[in-house]
Amino acid sequence: MTYQYWNPGMETISRRGLEAWQLEKLRCAVRHALRTPFYAKRLKEAGIDSPERIKTLDDLRRIPFTTKHDLREGFPYGFLSIPKEQVVRLHASSGTTGAPTTIYFNKEDLMRWTGFVARSIYATGCNRTDVFQNMITYGLFTGGLGFHAGGEEIGMLVIPSGAGNTTRQFRLMQDFGTTVVHATPSFLLHVEAKMREEGVTRENLKLRKAFAGAEPYSEDTRKRIEELLAIDVYNSYGLSEMNGPGVAFECQCKNGLHLWEDGYIGEIINPETLEPVREGGPGELVLTCLCREATPILRYRTRDLSGFYNGPCACGRTHRRLYRIKGRTDDMLIINGVNLFPSQIEEVIMSMKEVGNNYLIVVEKEGALDRLTVQTEVGPAVFTDDSRVLNALKERIRKTLQASITINPKVELHERGSLPIFEGKAKRVHDKRPKDV
Ligand code: DLL
Numbered sequence: 001m002t003y004q005y006w007n008p009g010m011e012t013i014s015r016r017g018l019e020a021w022q023l024e025k026l027r028c029a030v031r032h033a034l035r036t037p038f039y040a041k042r043l044k045e046a047g048i049d050s051p052e053r054i055k056t057l058d059d060l061r062r063i064p065f066t067t068k069h070d071l072r073e074g075f076p077y078g079f080l081s082i083p084k085e086q087v088v089r090l091h092a093s094s095g096t097t098g099a100p101t102t103i104y105f106n107k108e109d110l111m112r113w114t115g116f117v118a119r120s121i122y123a124t125g126c127n128r129t130d131v132f133q134n135m136i137t138y139g140l141f142t143g144g145l146g147f148h149a150g151g152e153e154i155g156m157l158v159i160p161s162g163a164g165n166t167t168r169q170f171r172l173m174q175d176f177g178t179t180v181v182h183a184t185p186s187f188l189l190h191v192e193a194k195m196r197e198e199g200v201t202r203e204n205l206k207l208r209k210a211f212a213g214a215e216p217y218s219e220d221t222r223k224r225i226e227e228l229l230a231i232d233v234y235n236s237y238g239l240s241e242m243n244g245p246g247v248a249f250e251c252q253c254k255n256g257l258h259l260w261e262d263g264y265i266g267e268i269i270n271p272e273t274l275e276p277v278r279e280g281g282p283g284e285l286v287l288t289c290l291c292r293e294a295t296p297i298l299r300y301r302t303r304d305l306s307g308f309y310n311g312p313c314a315c316g317r318t319h320r321r322l323y324r325i326k327g328r329t330d331d332m333l334i335i336n337g338v339n340l341f342p343s344q345i346e347e348v349i350m351s352m353k354e355v356g357n358n359y360l361i362v363v364e365k366e367g368a369l370d371r372l373t374v375q376t377e378v379g380p381a382v383f384t385d386d387s388r389v390l391n392a393l394k395e396r397i398r399k400t401l402q403a404s405i406t407i408n409p410k411v412e413l414h415e416r417g418s419l420p421i422f423e424g425k426a427k428r429v430h431d432k433r434p435k436d437v
Pocket of ligand 1: 093142143212213214215216217235236237238239240241244245246302304324325326327328
């Protein structure tokens with residue numbers, strides 16, 4: 001296979017060259033950080049009162065971590081390093097789990113971010129002849145405008161369709177010959193189910209590729225979407241605190257996500273001891289943004305669980321690859337003392353062919369104990385007059401889950417299309433246990 005690079009010099013730079021670049025950019029980031037109310041205090045307390053205190057990349061570890069809590073405390077301007085008149089855009093988290101957090105950009109910040117998204121899209125083999133339908137939420141969420149700008153930078157025809165409304169999405173795909181889409185993996189699974197319902201066949205479409213991200217999903221989910229839609233699916237990782245999408249992305253080898261290390265420094269730590277994890281992980285990903293002036297963020301604890309692959313990638317890029325994100329440390333459920341990530345349940349469900357694309361995880365209190373219920377959709381063939389078919393499948397799913405997660409779940413089977421649909425990030429876990437227990 002031949003590989004194409006958007007920025008060949010930077011994507012294949014030697015590790016030494018990359019580290020020299022990172023050191024220079026880290027000093028710039030510290031210079032900008034010292035101009036913000038938050039870091040002026042935090043960095044000086046840590047003895048870093050000027051960028052010159054950063055002598056080597058190892059000095060990064062002298063910088064204290066930044067958390068979501070810090071960002072909330074700093075709302076609205078505690079992390080702003082430039083005069084407000086120079087800010088040209090802001091993005092914000094929804095604030096559904098607390099006070100909102102806001103990231104500001106100046107013009108150059110936006111250009112740099114766009115460059116990383118363009119580089120990511122190009123790494124999957126797309127070019128200016130592609131027609132790109134951006135089926136994700138526009139607005140304060142970074143997925144819409146971030147991908148939009150990256151696609152335009154490459155010269156693709158970008159259709160800003162936004163999330164939802166599958167009927168209109170299909171019409172746009174057919175009218176304009178869409179070759180690439182971007183969506184959450186859960187919306188892509190829903191698209192496939194809707195295609196069947198609306199009689200749209202793969203042959204009616206020119207679709208070849210999809211970028212799927214913004215939420216965790218398993219390798220089996222990727223395979224399922226690829227098989228059902230006959231396309232290539234590329235994993236896309238990012239977070240608003242680090243601009244948005246375009247932080248790490250899969251290349252055509254689909255074997256880990258290249259972290260764009262000229263824009264972001266990645267570390268993997270043990271979330272309990274906060275010490276670095278050897279051999280690349282697994283552990284919590286910590287990121288330092290090297291490519292934004294308006295809102296510098298240093299050593300941000302993402303809460304995302306990942307790690308680095310060893311060794312080079314066949315594509316020739318020298319930027320290290322992250323494992324598929326398994327989940328967030330704060331997503332972990334403790335069920336009767338056993339730790340469980342929702343992704344472990346998804347892995348089992350998606351590996352069973354007869355189980356549908358949608359599922360929910362419900363946790364309740366039953367007396368003193370926790371009760372886990374997995375609700376999942378199955379095809380019409382199971383709902384016959386003979387309840388033995390249904391019960392046999394239910395039992396098989398239960399046993400397979402129990403063997404994998406060591407918890408005995410209750411399994412409920414639902415008809416296709418009856419569980420809630422998610423246009424944005426899926427909310428698959430309903431933890432109904434009282435919060436103070
Ligand atoms: O989700 C940015 C984005 C937009 C990424 C479009 C990819 C595509 P936030 O809303 O701030 O930003 O959410 C960031 O989503 O910390 C992860 O927990 C999760 N996440 C994002 N991408 C992935 C992925 C955007 N590929 C949070 N796999 C992150 C697993 C992901 N989790």
